[in-house]
Amino acid sequence: MKAVVLLSGGLDSYTAAAAVRRDGYELFALTIRYGQVHAREVDAARRVAAALGVRRHVELDVDLATFGGSSLVGDGDIPVARRLDGSEIPSTYVPARNTVFLSLALAWAEVTGAEAIVIGVNALDYSGYPDCRPEYLEAFERVAALATRAGVEGRRLRILAPLLHLTKAQIVALGLELGLDYGLTHSCYKPAPDGRPCGVCDSCRLRAKGFAEAGVDDPLLAAG
Amino acid sequence: MKAVVLLSGGLDSYTAAAAVRRDGYELFALTIRYGQVHAREVDAARRVAAALGVRRHVELDVDLATFGGSSLVGDGDIPVARRLDGSEIPSTYVPARNTVFLSLALAWAEVTGAEAIVIGVNALDYSGYPDCRPEYLEAFERVAALATRAGVEGRRLRILAPLLHLTKAQIVALGLELGLDYGLTHSCYKPAPDGRPCGVCDSCRLRAKGFAEAGVDDPLLAAG
Numbered sequence: 253m254k255a256v257v258l259l260s261g262g263l264d265s266y267t268a269a270a271a272v273r274r275d276g277y278e279l280f281a282l283t284i285r286y287g288q289v290h291a292r293e294v295d296a297a298r299r300v301a302a303a304l305g306v307r308r309h310v311e312l313d314v315d316l317a318t319f320g321g322s323s324l325v326g327d328g329d330i331p332v333a334r335r336l337d338g339s340e341i342p343s344t345y346v347p348a349r350n351t352v353f354l355s356l357a358l359a360w361a362e363v364t365g366a367e368a369i370v371i372g373v374n375a376l377d378y379s380g381y382p383d384c385r386p387e388y389l390e391a392f393e394r395v396a397a398l399a400t401r402a403g404v405e406g407r408r409l410r411i412l413a414p415l416l417h418l419t420k421a422q423i424v425a426l427g428l429e430l431g432l433d434y435g436l437t438h439s440c441y442k443p444a445p446d447g448r449p450c451g452v453c454d455s456c457r458l459r460a461k462g463f464a465e466a467g468v469d470d471p472l473l474a475a476g
Numbered sequence: 477m478k479a480v481v482l483l484s485g486g487l488d489s490y491t492a493a494a495a496v497r498r499d500g501y502e503l504f505a506l507t508i509r510y511g512q513v514h515a516r517e518v519d520a521a522r523r524v525a526a527a528l529g530v531r532r533h534v535e536l537d538v539d540l541a542t543f544g545g546s547s548l549v550g551d552g553d554i555p556v557a558r559r560l561d562g563s564e565i566p567s568t569y570v571p572a573r574n575t576v577f578l579s580l581a582l583a584w585a586e587v588t589g590a591e592a593i594v595i596g597v598n599a600l601d602y603s604g605y606p607d608c609r610p611e612y613l614e615a616f617e618r619v620a621a622l623a624t625r626a627g628v629e630g631r632r633l634r635i636l637a638p639l640l641h642l643t644k645a646q647i648v649a650l651g652l653e654l655g656l657d658y659g660l661t662h663s664c665y666k667p668a669p670d671g672r673p674c675g676v677c678d679s680c681r682l683r684a685k686g687f688a689e690a691g692v693d694d695p696l697l698a699a700g
Contacts, residue, residue, distance in 0.1 A: 315536065349583070351620075352579045355576045382627065388623055400606060
């Protein structure tokens, strides 16, 4: 069985990929450089891809910054938006990002004949993003079935999100159980010039919370 | 009202955009260069965008050739595939192309606050492509509703495909009724070095059939 996995170089996509590999899938890793990505993140994705022993790792450029619309892609002209619970959607939200990512993974999945696409989204700790919800992933799976030769021919293409219902602590615990080296990953939105995580951005805080609740040290911080 | 229109420089997307403009939409044109596109097609898209008076025209590079898988993107290693009716899917089929295109249009639609995305697909004359079917477009519209802030906030984003149920002759007739200059467009997959259409590829033959059945001359051929 083959799976195309969206690999960012972060902790979540590494863990999701490893979980699917354990289930017997051969991995094809796709890293999308969409205009916000630090070279450091791409380096992390390469390290993680090598550690996972993926069959092939593709890096694809899609300059979503052309459209503007997110603090991650550097455009200040964003309409005020609210979270599902009425609070604000995080400013790091990139419009339609997961849809763009999944569609590109779908293109590659069709070429390779993959049975699955893997995405490391999580509905619990990141509920501010509308495209991390289970019903969103189900809707995309239906698009995949209708869009492709595979679907026409009756072969199902599944969207796998093995972390969807896990807390960050459970994700860290799963990764350690799978023997992953989180020192390879990169999570910080605004790293220092020497690459050390800032420790205060949303991504750093969520990561720290995960390690703390899992009761283990983050090797990225220990490695200093 | 605003609409993001996928504009290729061909006859169909020009006509679809013009039909939606007539209905009162302000147009944002998106041309995606996905690895197969001749400079000639991009030139045509620019001419068409100017003729339509779009508010903004964005050209975005997405190198789908990285994945291989279609004669249009130059990879010969394609598994044999069949059309819906049992015959072969055209070799010009690009894996998941419309899904990739719609997802990028969705990203821009979210940033601009557009109420619609316009795509010039046609289910009658191009039934070999699975991602030109009405049920496919409906499934993508559901993804759009679930993926975005607009959907979360209850604003509907529609996928408009005004040519979906028209024959090529009806499309040509509609365009002439709208006063379009089809001499601006480009349809041929394999133009001669001087830019003249080959006259024998699928796209040329379909275009010729449309003009013939509409009972008018193709200005592109008259202009030579």
